[in-house]
Amino acid sequence: MEISIEVKNLNKHYGNRIVVNNLNLTVKKGEVFGLLGPNGAGKSTTIDCILGLKSFDNGSVRILGMDPTKERKRLFERVGVQLQSSSYQGNIRIGEICEEMAALYRSPANYDDLLAQFKLDQYQKQPVAKLSGGEKQKLSVLLALIPQPEVLFLDELTTGLDTEARRAVWDVLIDLKEKGLTLFLTSHYMDEVEVLCDRICIINRGHALVTDTVPELIKRSPYQRLEDAYLWVMKEEIAV
Numbered sequence: 426m427e428i429s430i431e432v433k434n435l436n437k438h439y440g441n442r443i444v445v446n447n448l449n450l451t452v453k454k455g456e457v458f459g460l461l462g463p464n465g466a467g468k469s470t471t472i473d474c475i476l477g478l479k480s481f482d483n484g485s486v487r488i489l490g491m492d493p494t495k496e497r498k499r500l501f502e503r504v505g506v507q508l509q510s511s512s513y514q515g516n517i518r519i520g521e522i523c524e525e526m527a528a529l530y531r532s533p534a535n536y537d538d539l540l541a542q543f544k545l546d547q548y549q550k551q552p553v554a555k556l557s558g559g560e561k562q563k564l565s566v567l568l569a570l571i572p573q574p575e576v577l578f579l580d581e582l583t584t585g586l587d588t589e590a591r592r593a594v595w596d597v598l599i600d601l602k603e604k605g606l607t608l609f610l611t612s613h614y615m616d617e618v619e620v621l622c623d624r625i626c627i628i629n630r631g632h633a634l635v636t637d638t639v640p641e642l643i644k645r646s647p648y649q650r651l652e653d654a655y656l657w658v659m660k661e662e663i664a665v
């Protein structure tokens with residue numbers, strides 16, 4: 426079994442508050458892994474620590490066998506990242522930002538194709554600042570795909586997207602998954618998690634309550650839907 430992401434005993438605190446509490450995660454190559462939990466549970470902080478964007482107290486992280494704090498340049502040739510708060514420079518246009526991104530990589534994806542898939546092609550010459558919230562969100566996912574990554578991190582991938590746009594993003598991701606992409610995502614939408622994720626980890630206050638496949642978690646709960654099973658785990662903080 427090839428491992429894409431390995432997190433061991435990860436801990437992080439802010440002041441006297443523990444935000445990531447002894448987290449252990451293993452994501453296999455080609456797997457779609459969902460990190461779930463309520464607002465403030467520590468999902469984004471965990472992603473930032475995994476990617477080496479935030480320092481952590483102790484623990485170890487490997488992505489594709491590399492240490493993100495030490496091998497950042499080599500790692501980001503092979504890893505795509507879409508973070509919750511993407512900010513873009515001044516008046517940059519959609520076509521320009523795609524071109525800038527593509528220029529950073531040896532074999533970038535064809536961004537014209539991605540723009541068409543995400544229905545953003547008609548905005549190529551428009552400043553990013555003029556896009557709607559949902560369009561900006563789609564653009565941030567698109568930009569994360571430009572490196573043709575082997576591992577893709579998506580933090581709240583479809584927040585703010587309309588139904589059609591959500592489906593378009595899912596379709597692109599399912600297609601890439603079939604080609605072997607490893608995906609690490611966070612989402613508050615359980616329908617999305619059911620469609621996309623092979624395995625999930627539910628965290629609260631930085632602590633893992635459960636790590637399992639979606640069908641297994643549902644089977645272990647008294648419910649038939651992931652949303653109910655999730656609420657069941659959260660309500661009792663049942664460590665299953």
Ligand SMILES: Nc1ncnc2c1ncn2[C@@H]1O[C@H](COP(=O)(O)OP(=O)(O)OP(=O)(O)O)[C@@H](O)[C@H]1O
Pocket residue numbers: 439444462463464465466467468469470471
């Ligand atoms: N720079 C910081 N300084 C102090 N506290 C922080 C900082 N960044 C995040 N936190 C706190 O850490 C906790 C975890 O935040 P994080 O953004 O990781 O949660 P999350 O699970 O991604 O939440 P959401 O689902 O709302 O995006 C929150 O309570 C947040 O207020």
